[in-house]
Amino acid sequence: MPTVYVNDKPVEIGTARLNCVQAAGLADTFVPHYCYHEALSVVASCRMCLVEVGERKPDGTVVMQPKVLPGCQTPVKDGTVVVTGDYAKRDQTQAALAYPADYVKGGQPGDRAKRAQADTLEGLLLNHPLDCPVCDKAGECKLQDYSYDYGRSESRMVDEKNQPPNKPGLSSKITLFTDRCIMCTRCVRFTREISGTAELMVNGRGHHEEIDTFPGRPLENKLAGNVVDLCPVGALGSKDFLYKQRVWYLKTVDQVCSRCSTGCSTHVDSNKDIVYRLRARENPLAQGHFMCDEGRYGYHFANSAERFVRPQVKRDGRFQPAPWAQVTPQLKQELSAAVQANARGVVAVLSPYLTVEEAFLLGSYFKGLSADVRLTLGPVPVVGEDDRYPKDVRGNAVEPTKFVIRAEKCPNRRGVEAVLTHLQGAVIPFADVAREALDALWFAGGYPEPGYAEAGIPSDWKAPALLVAQDLFPSLVTAAAKYVLPGTSSFEKEGTFVNHAGLAQSFGRAARPPVEARTELQLGYDLLGRRGLAQAAVVRAEVAGAVSWLAPLGGEVPANGVKLGD
Amino acid sequence: MPLTETDVRWVEAPKLGFWDQLYLPAMVDGLKTTLGHMFSKKITEQYPEQEPTLPPNYRGVHRLNRDEAGRVKCVACYMCATACPAHCIDIVAAPAPTEWKDREKYPETFVIDELRCIYCGMCEEACPVDAIELTTLYDLTGASREQMVFDKEKLLSVFDQTTKAGTDPVRSRAGKLGAASEPPPQ
Ligand code: SF4
Ligand code: SF4
Ligand code: SF4
Ligand code: SF4
Ligand code: FES
Numbered sequence: 001m002p003t004v005y006v007n008d009k010p011v012e013i014g015t016a017r018l019n020c021v022q023a024a025g026l027a028d029t030f031v032p033h034y035c036y037h038e039a040l041s042v043v044a045s046c047r048m049c050l051v052e053v054g055e056r057k058p059d060g061t062v063v064m065q066p067k068v069l070p071g072c073q074t075p076v077k078d079g080t081v082v083v084t085g086d087y088a089k090r091d092q093t094q095a096a097l098a099y100p101a102d103y104v105k106g107g108q109p110g111d112r113a114k115r116a117q118a119d120t121l122e123g124l125l126l127n128h129p130l131d132c133p134v135c136d137k138a139g140e141c142k143l144q145d146y147s148y149d150y151g152r153s154e155s156r157m158v159d160e161k162n163q164p165p166n167k168p169g170l171s172s173k174i175t176l177f178t179d180r181c182i183m184c185t186r187c188v189r190f191t192r193e194i195s196g197t198a199e200l201m202v203n204g205r206g207h208h209e210e211i212d213t214f215p216g217r218p219l220e221n222k223l224a225g226n227v228v229d230l231c232p233v234g235a236l237g238s239k240d241f242l243y244k245q246r247v248w249y250l251k252t253v254d255q256v257c258s259r260c261s262t263g264c265s266t267h268v269d270s271n272k273d274i275v276y277r278l279r280a281r282e283n284p285l286a287q288g289h290f291m292c293d294e295g296r297y298g299y300h301f302a303n304s305a306e307r308f309v310r311p312q313v314k315r316d317g318r319f320q321p322a323p324w325a326q327v328t329p330q331l332k333q334e335l336s337a338a339v340q341a342n343a344r345g346v347v348a349v350l351s352p353y354l355t356v357e358e359a360f361l362l363g364s365y366f367k368g369l370s371a372d373v374r375l376t377l378g379p380v381p382v383v384g385e386d387d388r389y390p391k392d393v394r395g396n397a398v399e400p401t402k403f404v405i406r407a408e409k410c411p412n413r414r415g416v417e418a419v420l421t422h423l424q425g426a427v428i429p430f431a432d433v434a435r436e437a438l439d440a441l442w443f444a445g446g447y448p449e450p451g452y453a454e455a456g457i458p459s460d461w462k463a464p465a466l467l468v469a470q471d472l473f474p475s476l477v478t479a480a481a482k483y484v485l486p487g488t489s490s491f492e493k494e495g496t497f498v499n500h501a502g503l504a505q506s507f508g509r510a511a512r513p514p515v516e517a518r519t520e521l522q523l524g525y526d527l528l529g530r531r532g533l534a535q536a537a538v539v540r541a542e543v544a545g546a547v548s549w550l551a552p553l554g555g556e557v558p559a560n561g562v563k564l565g566d
Numbered sequence: 567m568p569l570t571e572t573d574v575r576w577v578e579a580p581k582l583g584f585w586d587q588l589y590l591p592a593m594v595d596g597l598k599t600t601l602g603h604m605f606s607k608k609i610t611e612q613y614p615e616q617e618p619t620l621p622p623n624y625r626g627v628h629r630l631n632r633d634e635a636g637r638v639k640c641v642a643c644y645m646c647a648t649a650c651p652a653h654c655i656d657i658v659a660a661p662a663p664t665e666w667k668d669r670e671k672y673p674e675t676f677v678i679d680e681l682r683c684i685y686c687g688m689c690e691e692a693c694p695v696d697a698i699e700l701t702t703l704y705d706l707t708g709a710s711r712e713q714m715v716f717d718k719e720k721l722l723s724v725f726d727q728t729t730k731a732g733t734d735p736v737r738s739r740a741g742k743l744g745a746a747s748e749p750p751p752q
Contacts, residue, residue: 133643133694134671166670177670243659243671246644 002078005056007090007110008097013076020051020071020082031084032117032146034232035184036072039289039402040193044073046124046184048146050116052083052109056097064103068116085114085150114150121151127162127207128233129179137234139247143182164210171199171219173239173293174228176211181235183209187227194290194402196390197221211235222405223389225296226289229279240297241277245269253510254281254559256497257295258353258448258490261408263499264291265560268299268491268510275299275491275511285503285560292405299491301448302511307472308486310516319484324518328526331468331483336369338440338466343372345439345464349430350420351378351453352410353446354520355495356504356550357539359412359419361524362444367423368528375420376430378445379456381409406500409452411490415498415550422547431458438464444520445471446487453477470520486517493519494536496553498564504553505561506540620702622734625685627703628678628716629724631696631736637666638722640697642673646689654682655689676718681711701734703727 001012006027013023019042021031034046049071054064056079064081076082081097087110099109124143132138167176188200188211199219203212213219219227228238250269257264257278265283269276278299280291301307311327312319338346348366350359366373387405388397420427434457441464447453450473463480470485471478478484490497492513496506513519518526522534532538544554552562585591611618620626631639642659660674689698701724708714716724728734 131670133645134641134669138643243642243661246648248648249644 004076004078005081005097007082007084007087008094009091010094018076020053020069020074020076020080021049023076023080024051024071024082024084029084029086029090031071032142032150033072034142034182035186037186037189037230037289040186040189040230042073043185043189044070046182047120048117050113050120051085052113054081054083054103055079056081060098062097062099062103064100068112083109083113085110085117087111087113117146117150118152121147122156124182125151125155126157127179128182129161129163131177131180131234135177135180135234136237136242136247137180137231141234142232162207167212169218170213170236171224173297174219174224175237175239175242177235177237178210180233181211182233183211184232185211186230186232187211187236190227190230191219191221191224194226194390195221195223196392196398198393199224200227221391222292222294222387223290223403225293226280226291229290238277245271245276250276251510253508255491255507255510256286256411256499256505257291257298258411258497259295259298259409260292260406261410261413261500262287262292262404262406263411263497263503263505264295265505266291266295270491270511273511275302283505283560285563286499286505287403290403292403294405298448301472302489302491304473306474307514308474308478308484308517309514310486312484314482314484324516324526327483327485328523332527334466335440335442335468339369339373342439343370344374345437346370346373346442347376347433347438347440348373348442349376349378349444350416351445351447352380352413352416353378353448353490354416354444355412355490355493355497355536356415356419356543356553357495357536358444358493358520358524359416360423360543360546361521361528361539362442363419363423365524365527366442374428374433375424376428376433377413377416377420378430378443379453380413380429381447381449381452381455382407383409408500411499412497414500414502415496415504418498418547418549419543431456434458434461437462440464440466441468443467443469443471443477443481444487445469445475445477446489446520447471447473447475448489449473450475470523485523486514488513488517488519492517493521495521496536496540496557498550502564502566503561504550504557504564506536506553506557614705620704622702622737624702624704625687625700627680627701627706627724628683628689628721629699629701629728629734630676630718630721631699631725632722638673638676638697638718639695640673640676640693641669641695642671642676643694645692645694646698649688649692650683651686651688652682652684654679673718676721678716678721679714680706680716681714696737699734699737701728703733 003010004013004023006024006029009027011027021033021036024031031049031051033049035043047070050068051071053069053074054062056062062081164178166178170176188202191200192198199213199217200211203210228236249271253268255266255268257266264287265281267279267281278296282289310321311324313322350362363375366375385407388401389403390398392398417427445453454476457476467481468483469478469481470487472487491510494509496504498504521536525534540553544551549564552564633639642657644657647655647657656677657673658675659671662669662672687700690700
């Protein structure tokens with residue numbers, strides 16, 4: 001087995017092609033880096049990852065390179081010896097390698113790398129403004145962290161700092177604080193390699209290098225928001241988040257984006273139940289390292305003042321708020337009366353924005369009233385076509401595809417379909433029954449944009465007398481309803497989404513819903529008369545037991561989700 | 567370490583003698599003290615007629631300092647709000663007005679609940695730009711809770727008032743130690 005020695009610790013790397021940073025990672029040693037990113041090409045421009053590299057010969061002798069090398073650009077092979085600046089903190093139980101005498105002369109292994117790290121940071125901080133109090137990155141900034149860990153505490157700089165002007169017009173969503181940039185070119189490489197749109201470039205040389213766009217060609221592509229995540233310092237700022245919160249106040253919850261069927265894994269950052277920011281969470285099973293701007297900035301609907309926040313009942317043509325304690329029994333009673341009168345005239349619509357658990361509970365309730373009640377799949381919003389990246393300069397997709405923004409704008413069509421197939425053997429789209437004269441209709445929506453639901457409703461649709469609409473925003477359906485129940489956004493609930501490729505990801509709650517709103521899961525509990533706390537994990541275990549396709553969801557679902565069979 | 571018998575020293579209360587049992591000498595002693603105070607220099611402070619002068623590092627009401635241009639010095643970094651153990655500082659940051667060429671961020675609102683504050687001075691310690699300071703203003707009253715919630719304007723007016731009165735010079739500037747600083751440890 002090929003073995004690499006990191007700070008004397010042998011690690012087997014198997015057949016993987018790794019660089020020193022990755023190999024050190026396998027040995028639990030962290031090599032600081034700025035410009036290196038797994039998903040981007042290697043340029044070795046920041047020099048933060050300098051390590052000492054050598055080779056262990058089969059006879060046990062070690063030959064070391066006389067200079068430090070950038071670890072991100074140096075591949076490892078069998079017998080490679082990597083010594084990092086952290087050598088002094090190595091695992092003391094490992095026997096030290098036989099380093100040649102002239103290499104250790106006058107010091108320890110790792111001293112050179114350590115000095116190189118401190119010098120790199122000193123160089124980076126020469127012109128850096130150290131704006132940390134006003135910089136949005138403070139608290140999650142690699143420059144702060146590494147300066148603390150590897151740098152020196154005082155600056156020897158006596159000259160004026162170079163202060164190039166900021167570029168607030170970089171794009172409509174992103175601003176550049178030029179003086180904070182450390183020229184790692186991650187952002188430039190992202191626009192060339194992942195989005196392919198190549199808006200960003202490095203302008204100038206040496207001391208005068210700046211990130212810039214071509215005049216009149218701002219950074220406007222649908223993946224642009226990722227450069228803010230990629231930027232290891234606070235140079236690229238998201239205007240959407242700028243100065244809204246300091247990052248240490250934010251509570252991060254791992255979730256799944258609900259704005260298209262790619263189902264990107266996300267970090268949702270919230271404070272006091274207000275969502276402030278979404279970031280991509282690396283997930284090789286879902287989307288990789290990035291997410292699109294539609295999803296990233298698509299959380300505002302959850303904070304909208306237009307949302308329904310409490311149940312309402314229509315009396316004499318006007319909606320009036322009503323307490324749940326009154327609404328739930330009334331609903332149950334009217335629904336069972338309608339089912340007794342004509343079960344086939346009762347239809348429940350489960351939207352593809354519901355989680356698997358919610359769809360299962362609501363579906364079970366209606367099927368429990370009578371097997372003749374029909375469950376349908378709510379309108380599935382499709383906008384345009386799948387958008388593939390990278391693109392060439394003309395906007396045509398280039399193979400191999402690295403990121404897809406799907407035309408299907410809902411996160412869980414496949415999950416709801418699986419539940420519907422299990423409960424009634426077939427998936428009936430709502431459009432198929434919409435023209436029938438119905439007695440009662442339950443419309444579980446949760447559409448983040450009212451237009452999504454309306455687009456799936458035939459123009460000559462007639463609302464039945466008993467229409468219960470559960471949604472986030474006023475729409476055609478809620479206007480015609482007798483009962484309007486507040487829906488909850490995906491940030492406000494826990495559950496499981498199954499993406500277009502059958503990847504089931506479970507997530508937790510990032511914020512609490514408005515006080516008088518109840519999650520669809522809770523509503524399912526109430527309708528079924530179940531006792532106890534509404535817990536997605538409990539229902540998930542039931543679903544896994546009942547629906548064979550979803551069986552892998554039993555037990556703990558891994559953070560990256562589980563791939564379901566076809 | 568457990569105590570041994572040899573570590574214990576027994577002390578007896580001294581026996582009262584004849585004069586001690588009479589109590590009279592002790593009473594005379596006490597009267598002497600009382601009479602002494604009646605005729606010596608008065609040391610009671612006549613507050614509120616007489617206002618005390620407090621040392622400059624007294625921790626009273628906050629102020630928000632102004633810079634040379636008279637603008638609020640605070641850069642809305644939330645350090646004070648983060649450090650405050652009583653959670654009584656509330657800041658809303660915003661991009662600075664475009665005329666402020668030297669600054670990107672400023673506090674749109676800055677509110678301190680003086681009733682909730684425990685006057686610990688952590689906010690002052692935390693501020694990286696010396697924008698918030700505790701003054702020697704201590705007689706703080708209000709007719710309602712709302713009056714005791716100081717907003718940005720009020721905090722700036724405390725600055726104007728205290729610097730004009732000369733009681734609280736701006737304490738530390740650009741890393742130099744000011745009037746209220748302790749001398750560095752020798
Ligand atoms: S980029 Fe990092 S080090 Fe630079 S000002 Fe921002 S937080 Fe501070
Ligand atoms: S803007 Fe950020 S990501 Fe781009 S080169 Fe500068 S530091 Fe790197
Ligand atoms: S003095 Fe202490 S309690 Fe009062 S505002 Fe400052 S940090 Fe908070
Ligand atoms: S610590 Fe100073 S600069 Fe920061 S918000 Fe508080 S008063 Fe303003
Ligand atoms: S991470 Fe290796 S040189 Fe930048």
